Amino acid sequence: MKRKRNIHELNDSRASSITKGIISGVLILYSFIAIYLIGLSFLNAFKTRSDLINNTMGWPHKFVFENFRVVLIEDNFIRNLVNSLVLVGLSLVLLIIVSSSLAYGIAMFEFRGKSFLQTYFLVGLMFPIQLGILPLFVIMTRLHLNNSLLGLSLIYAANLSFSFTVFSKFFHSFPKALLEAARIDGASELDIFMRIVLPVTRPVIFTVALLNFVMIWNDFYMPLVFLTKSTLKTLTLGIYTYTADFLANWNKVFAGVTIALLPIIVIYFFFSDRITAGLTSGSVKE
Amino acid sequence: MKKNRAYLGFITPGFILYTLFMIIPIIFAMYYSFFEWNGIGPMKFVGFANFQKLLGGGRMSRIFFNALGNNIKYLICVLLIITPLQIFFAYILFIRIRGHRYIQFMLFLPYVISTSIVGFFALMVFHPNIGLLNSILEKLGFSKSAWLGNPDLSFKLFVIVVIWACIGNGMMIFNANMKEIDESILEASIIDGCNEHQKFFYVVFPQLQSSISTVITLSTIYALTMFDIPFMLGGVQGGVNNSIDFVNMVFYRYAFGGTYFGETSLGFGSSISVTMFIIILVISLITRIILRKREMRF
Incomplete structure (x- = not known):
């Protein structure tokens, strides 16, 4: 050719x-x-x-494989690995359910205050979560969600402005006549969302999941603040503990980095185009 | 049309989560900033005393302004070096230079690597005892350098690390914008004999307004909330002589690290957040006015 x-x-x-x-x-x-x-x-x-x-x-x-044995078993990196996996898994499930239904509710229905809400949910893009982190810390402590993987995943799910934008763009061009037809046939709203809308939204869900996987798996600041108990530390915090005392952990740190980096490299190798396309789809005009 | 209240069911969970964990904290930061409070005891209203302490010229104020100076220094680097580089890379990918698919893959790659690992890579290169650069210098018979331990060098090295790690996102946003340019205009300019410079400056660049506004806003927010990479490179105190100290690190030391200052003050910490909030607001307004954009296009 x-x-x-x-x-x-x-x-x-x-x-x-x-x-x-x-x-x-x-x-x-x-x-x-x-x-x-x-x-x-x-x-x-x-x-x-x-x-x-x-x-x-x-x-x-x-x-x-000695280094991996020492790091995973003796230094209990397997714990950090499990924590990272649980945190990412929980966050993605929550974030996708919440942000897709939110974008759907705003895009597909007509109601008062709709345009206000559209802007309201974009504020998170302008003002990063770090600015409110102290009061957030107080709220989390009051709700007994501090030092909890579930608690932190709720924060990640609440940080939904970007995912909301990506879903909104997709629902914007969704044929509404299809929904009307289903309503006339007597399908419930939840049925319509679950059976008709979500299946065709799968590629978008995948993109949102991919981007947030990378973001949450790699995040350092939020776990540093909200997961201070050593049994809850994630991989990025584990690596930081090694690098903070570089010379003492010199032989272990490479194995730790390999464990944290390999999943990301594999994902990037297969999906780099979708990651870059997804990132820009949330930020360039329609 | 029939009244349909089903939207409430779809919107409510997101609304509650977002309001509780994103919006209320920002509002409460403003409220706390007028109080003296250690997080447990009673709150005492102190008016603008926290801001006075932060901006009024005392010891804390010197630490804060040194850090803010670094944020602004970095922001200037963004405007003068990083954004132009991103546009340049976006353009050479756009004109499909030889190996462009591989180059794009590799330039964006560090963006998906965790900052803690980026910090580790920086140590691999710059560590005074076992870093790659010093072992090369030693082999060639030169004397070793302290690299990040040298306050005159550390900021420059920090910028280099950030360029390596973070250039990909903005680059791809510019690139996506270039791909939206009407192909017939480009073809016409090529047939009319425009060379690469003319094509870039007269055809492509004028159409980048929306992405320039987006990238500068994103980079400004990033610049003003800078934390991870300087924390990795210089520790919690921001390097030797605070040469890579940033406002967010001052905030972290004060808000969460009572051990560094011997006290924790939520009120004072919040006054730092509020100041940053206002600075971000002002800078993004200025950017928008300069680029004369009526709406942000996220």
Whole structure:
């Protein structure tokens, strides 16, 4: 198959195509920084302690799983891993239920105050949650939701402005006649939402879940504030504990980083286009 | 049309969660900022005393203004370096430079890496004893550098780390905006013999208004709430001589780390939040007026 012609190369003078070549070469070199850092972390995770000291930057002489055993079992990283998984899972379920039905309720029904609510739910994009974190901390303490994975996942679900925007955009172009027809056939509102709307919303749900998975899995600040009990710490906090005392944990930190980074790299490898498209879909005009 | 109240069922859960955990806290931060309160005992109304302490020139005020200065220094870097770089990268991806799919994949990649791991990578590179840069310097026979431990260097290194880690999002927003430009205009400009500079400055750039406004607003919010990366690079005190201290870190030390100052004051902490709230509001209003946008397009 013939490669699609790039119209941007049409008027390229010799000099300009050389410049483009140089730019692309420089950026390819630049990309090796990421490959090197990620690759070296993965490799170092499998080195023995002495191998790591003598041969920090090279290929392991022998692949061992000792570091993973120490990190997961002795330092109880498996706990952090489970905490991260539970936190992300709970948050995604709550966030998707709440934000999809919210966007649906506002997009599909006519009522007074509709346009106010549309703006109201966008305030969260302008003012980050950090600004209200002290009163939020007080509220969470009063509700006995501090130091609780469920409590923090409620906060993530409440931080719904972005997901709300993505769902709203989708429902905006949803054929309303379909809903009317179902209503005439006597379907209940909940039935319509669950049986007719949600199934076709699946790709959007997937995108929202993907973006929020990355965001929550990687989040550092909220767990730092709301999960202070050592049994509740997430992977990012675990890694921070290692890096805060870098030299003492030198041999363990690579295994910890590998455990936290691998799921994200795999997801990004398969879905990078959907992640970038999803992120921009919430921020560029229709 | 028949009155249909079913919308209430769909809206209520989101409304309650969002109001309770997002909106009420921001309003209460304003309320708390007028009180002296350690979180447990009685609240004492003190008027503007917290703001006086924060802005009036005392010891706390010096710490705050040093940090705010860093936020603003970073914001200037955003406007002068980071945003132009993002537009540049977006454009070279847009014109499908050789290897553009791979380049896009790799430039965006660090954006999905947790800040705690970005911080770890920075240590791998800049650590004074076992960092990659110092071992290279040593092998080449140069003397080692303290890198992040050097207050004259740490801010620059911090900006480099942020560029590496965070450039992807804005870049993709610009890129998406460029893809929306009417292809026939672009083709016409190419057939008329525009070169790359002309095409960029006369055809593409003037159509980027909405994404410039979006990215600058997002980056401003990010710049003013900067926390994770300086926390990783310089610890909770913001590096040597507070060279990478930021307002959000001052806030964190005061609000949640009673051990650093020997006291916890929710009132004073809230006055920091409220000040940041106002600064974000003012800066985004200015951005909007400058870019003459009637509505934010999120």
